Amino acid sequence: MGERLEVFGFWPSPFSLRVELALKLKGIQYQYIEEDVLNKKSDLLVKYNPIYKKVPVLVHHGKPISESLVILEYIEETWEHDPIFPQDCHEKALARFWAAYIDGKVVSTLGKIRGSKGEEMEKAVEEVKEALEPLEKELKSNKFFGGEKIGFLDIVGILIAFWIPASEEALGIELLTSHKFPNLIQWIEELANNNVVKELIPKKDDLVAHYFKTILGKN
Structure with missing residues (x-):
């Protein structure tokens, strides 16, 4: 079964790029959704991150995860191949x-x-x-x-x-x-x-x- 994986990001944001880079390094396919965070944030972004209303947000099988460091931990624990964290x-x-x-x-x-x-x-x-x-x-x-x-x-x-x-x-x-x-x-x-x-x-x-x-x- 294929993954339902979406990344809500903003092209100049180094924080959303962190998420994309981690996924790319692990060879994980995802759908990227560009957010206009300076002018009008989408209803979906607000729905998935109601606390901060900002990118990045990773949505996996409909379940959102916010904050780039938290997302990187989630990616590592969910897809254990090609680890990005030290093993020690x-x-x-x-x-x-x-x-x-x-x-x-x-x-x-x-x-x-x-x-x-x-x-x-x-x-x-x-x-x-x-x-x-x-x-x-x-x-x-x-x-x-x-x-x-x-x-x-x-x-x-x-x-x-x-x-x-x-x-x-x-x-x-x-x-x-x-x-x-x-x-x-x-x-x-x-x-x-x-x-x-x-x-x-x-x-x-x-x-x-x-x-x-x-x-x-x-x-």
Whole structure:
């Protein structure tokens, strides 16, 4: 019997892309449903995620699951082949810790940059750099956070790899410099060369244009 699997997403969202990337890496077929979250959210999205009314939402056999980290756990437990989580319990716990760090610390500091100017912008930029430093050390010289192949933490960190460079260009700031973050820069290159990632990641020009329109109010 075929799977009834739908992903409600928004093309510039790194959070909905996490879900798609996990499914693609496992070779799982799904139907993607684009949501216009900036203008008019669909009745289905509101029905499936009545609490937050946002993407991503995974709907499996009519049952919705919300929040990208929760969805990734569900995907791993439902389809055990080609695991994205570490198999060692301690390593799995560490991956969960760093995922929470990315969504808590890194995302929140990135949010401070939006709409800031002058000294406020400079302070926010420094905060983002400080937030990225522990991840630079954690990655070490590994190809991916997951080792030799893309894993859970790489999927969660996808916003660092592609959305930060787009925001740098749109806002005229510098966050990921090669001398300060050589491991993260190399990691980004490895991700960019992965065929599954290349298939899903929006073009940088499109992301930059999205930043201009939604954050800076420019076309």
